[in-house]
Amino acid sequence: MWPKLYDMDGPTGNYDVNTYGVMIVLAFSAAFLLVHVRALRIGLNPDRLVGAYVSSAVGGILGGHLGYALTVAAARTFSDPLSLMQFSGFMLYGGIAGGVIAVGLYAVAAKIDVWKLADLAGPAILIGIAVGRLGCFFAGCCHGAVAPLGSDPIGLLPESFPGQMWLSDRFPFLALQFEQGVVRPELLDLPLYPTQLWHSLGCFVLVVFLWWLWDRRTFDGQIAALTLMLEPPLRMFTEAFRADHRGYVVSWHVSPELAAKLPPGLTQAGEHLGATVAGITTSQGIGILLIAAGAAIYMARRRAGVSAEAPVRAGRGDLLDELV
DSSP states (O other), rough: OOOOOEEEEEETHHHHHHHHHHHHHHHHHHHHHHHHHHHTTTTTGGGGGHHHHHHHHHHHHHHHHHHHHHHHHHHHHHHHHHGGGGGGOOOHHHHHHHHHHHHHHHHHHHHHHHHHHHHHHHHHHHHHHHHHHHHHHTTTTTTTTTTOSSSSSOOOOOSHHHHHHEEESSSSSSEEHHHHOSGGGGGGOOEEEEEEHHHHHHHHHHHHHHHHHHGGOOOHHHHHHHHHHHHHHHHHHHTTOOTTOEEEEEEEEHHHHHHHHSSSGTTSSSSGTTSEEEEEEHHHHHHHHHHHHHHHHHHHHSSSSOOOOOOOOOTOOOGGGTOO
């Protein structure tokens, strides 16, 4: 839709500034800022979290690339581990897992309350997803399957854009059309379900809800558990309308009549495009596990209570003065 922010002339040639990369930087920045502001209110000096920010960025990037490599070309990755460096794709849940593991290890080493930090991280991860999915929208990746257009659709963008946004009187009411960037070339110049925008908007709503819930939580770990239980259903919904090239974790044959009635993302994933095969995509399968993990944490921690919290005040002239 808008893959390049601008072209920059350098001493050795031209350099493209990709919109996706800028949005990923903004996603990390928004997540770190959200943690920074909330940490002050619970008595955690944000200076101690600098290591957590670095750990989450490194672990998240490595986990995202590793997750993509394992789901797209597992055999190649295991036979030639160095080939991981050649993958440019990114798996969202892999990135989250890598970041969580890295931050968890840092929290233990730095003797930071893991459950307090987990509660801080939940909404931060969601706002990171929300901003990051806008990067997917601009780049044209993580798109949906072909969407129906109603009568007399209205184009919202000028013809000079490398894509179009269509308004119509049929669900999904808003469809996206890309001239470049989509995973499957056969989907270029076709109206697609706006799954990136759905996921982004849903995560923004969840951030607002969890922010409101913070002062009403009854135990440490509650926000983290709810994050695990609330985001996966949103992702599973968007996956039901995606043309996810990574395929299914579980699949089964269905009749052509039933296949025609199912959401397209459940019958058009991976190599089974157009076949009478339905299934649970990789991300949906991971989502089911995350919901179970969140429910287990909620049940195990529900009587733990909230430990004492005392706001931290910034020193005179400190940058934190602007955040308190």
